Amino acid sequence: MEREWRCKKCDTLLGVERGARLHLRYKQAQYVVDGDDYNVIAVCRNCSDVNERGGTQEPPRPVAASG
Ligand SMILES: [Zn+2]
Numbered sequence: 001m002e003r004e005w006r007c008k009k010c011d012t013l014l015g016v017e018r019g020a021r022l023h024l025r026y027k028q029a030q031y032v033v034d035g036d037d038y039n040v041i042a043v044c045r046n047c048s049d050v051n052e053r054g055g056t057q058e059p060p061r062p063v064a065a066s067g
Pocket of ligand 1 (some may be wrong): 007008010012046048049
């Protein structure tokens with residue numbers, strides 16, 4: 001099973017989730033995040049929005065917007 005992880009703001013593809021693993025790729029580098037209890041924060045390369053993802057699902061916290 002494969003699921004795309006996209007920026008919540010601009011829909012840019014951040015990574016691909018394959019089963020329990022999260023695959024992240026940027027240019028020449030490729031990262032695989034594995035484990036039951038991980039927490040990954042990705043800053044979108046397009047809009048710089050912060051996207052957070054964890055193995056344990058938590059409700060999103062409200063973030064105070066500045067600017
Ligand atoms: Zn974005």
